[in-house]
Amino acid sequence: MAQNENQLRKVKIPKDKIKTMQKDIAKFGVEGVKTLPKKKSMEVEKVKKIKEEIKEKAILEAEKQREIMRLKKEEIEEKEKTMLEEKQRETVSAEKEDIEMKEEAEKEQATIKEEENVDEKTKEDAETIRETTEKEVKESIEKERRRLEEERREKEEKEKADREREEREKEKRKINIGQEKEKVEKELELFPEKKQPFEIIKNSLNLKLSKIEENVSALEKKEEGIEERVKTVQKEEEKLQKAEKRDIKKEKEIEKERWKLEELRKEFENSRWTLDNEKVETEKKIRENNEDYKTILEKETELKKRMEEILAIQEVLKLKKEKEKLEKEFAKIQTRKKPIELKKASLSEQKRKLKETLDNVLDQEQQIEQGVGIIEEKEALTVQPDKKREIESERREKEDERRKIETRKWSLEESIQKNDSEIQSAELDYQKIISLENKIKIRIDDINSKTEEKPEKEYIICPFCKFKNKIGLKFCTQCGKSLE
Numbered sequence: 001m002a003q004n005e006n007q008l009r010k011v012k013i014p015k016d017k018i019k020t021m022q023k024d025i026a027k028f029g030v031e032g033v034k035t036l037p038k039k040k041s042m043e044v045e046k047v048k049k050i051k052e053e054i055k056e057k058a059i060l061e062a063e064k065q066r067e068i069m070r071l072k073k074e075e076i077e078e079k080e081k082t083m084l085e086e087k088q089r090e091t092v093s094a095e096k097e098d099i100e101m102k103e104e105a106e107k108e109q110a111t112i113k114e115e116e117n118v119d120e121k122t123k124e125d126a127e128t129i130r131e132t133t134e135k136e137v138k139e140s141i142e143k144e145r146r147r148l149e150e151e152r153r154e155k156e157e158k159e160k161a162d163r164e165r166e167e168r169e170k171e172k173r174k175i176n177i178g179q180e181k182e183k184v185e186k187e188l189e190l191f192p193e194k195k196q197p198f199e200i201i202k203n204s205l206n207l208k209l210s211k212i213e214e215n216v217s218a219l220e221k222k223e224e225g226i227e228e229r230v231k232t233v234q235k236e237e238e239k240l241q242k243a244e245k246r247d248i249k250k251e252k253e254i255e256k257e258r259w260k261l262e263e264l265r266k267e268f269e270n271s272r273w274t275l276d277n278e279k280v281e282t283e284k285k286i287r288e289n290n291e292d293y294k295t296i297l298e299k300e301t302e303l304k305k306r307m308e309e310i311l312a313i314q315e316v317l318k319l320k321k322e323k324e325k326l327e328k329e330f331a332k333i334q335t336r337k338k339p340i341e342l343k344k345a346s347l348s349e350q351k352r353k354l355k356e357t358l359d360n361v362l363d364q365e366q367q368i369e370q371g372v373g374i375i376e377e378k379e380a381l382t383v384q385p386d387k388k389r390e391i392e393s394e395r396r397e398k399e400d401e402r403r404k405i406e407t408r409k410w411s412l413e414e415s416i417q418k419n420d421s422e423i424q425s426a427e428l429d430y431q432k433i434i435s436l437e438n439k440i441k442i443r444i445d446d447i448n449s450k451t452e453e454k455p456e457k458e459y460i461i462c463p464f465c466k467f468k469n470k471i472g473l474k475f476c477t478q479c480g481k482s483l484e
Contacts, residue, residue: 137346141339191300198293323447358412368402
């Protein structure tokens, strides 16, 4: 177009002017021929030829101008045609977008309705699970209550028989262990003097071991610092190796620095090995000293146990009454504890089922998210509008599926939270009972430790006086004779 316009600027001769020029030239030619003398006929011929050449050139220029105008007109018509087609395509595209937007809105409405239906269904499922669980709990509690009632009656009858038998045995017992008590007290007085040398050695070795461990710890910290520096050097070395142009001098410097650090680390390691050997030797001496010390402690402990047994016998009658009272209270606690245990178990089972359902939903959600990720990758790589629209539609379907799954997930998580709250409440009640039960157990154990009896009725019967002795004793608490 620029070239054509330049040509138009060079030649701007209208058609009517061209015709006038042709007439003038023809007229000039005729008149010139008539007036010129014969001697100038050759010059006239030359002029005539020049005029004809000018005429031909003018005709050619006019034809070129007409051709340029025709091309320009065609170009303008082509542009108008292209613009018209683009407008038509934009109109069709806008209509398609309107249709797609309407379809998308309808899909969203349908999805919301489906989500509401899924949420309602999930709540109904959770409520069904809860009702079933509660029914099972009630049945289990009733069944367990009847069983506990029967066990309680049997236990009361057995305890009554045991109490009557023990009362008869108490009347036959005569405790006379004054001399043994005096002998045990004298032997116990000698143990502090026997233990002192071992305690001094033990303290000395422990102090030495502590210093060794401090030194080892300090060395380990230094080693860690060296290792960090080595790592830094290695990173610099890797950077140099990856560089486009190698710096041999710099690499040598870094490698030499690493050598120094490795040598320094070897020195620290050698020092640590020496300390480790000292530590092993010191620990060996401590173990040997502890073995000897342990033998004395065992003898002392045995005598202390014997003294405790002697004192416990004197208090047995008083503690026995307290024990009987505590055992009755303990039995009542067991009756209260069992239903809560069943409730906890039932709630845990309910939670397990809900968790299984939630895990399945989470798996589905993960699969859908992976699918969405793959579709988005395809979408990013697609340029064609039609293909891109298909992929976007597929992505929307996946997103709708994910929304349904997420709605169901929320409902299940709410049910699990409610279940957790119930479990927590049951756990609080259970811990209160357990706390009271533990207090009673501790007190009963304390009484049993003083009366040579255990709740499980584990004991050794003396072959001479038939007294029930605590497991682990070598002599009878009643008569003092050997139980072996």
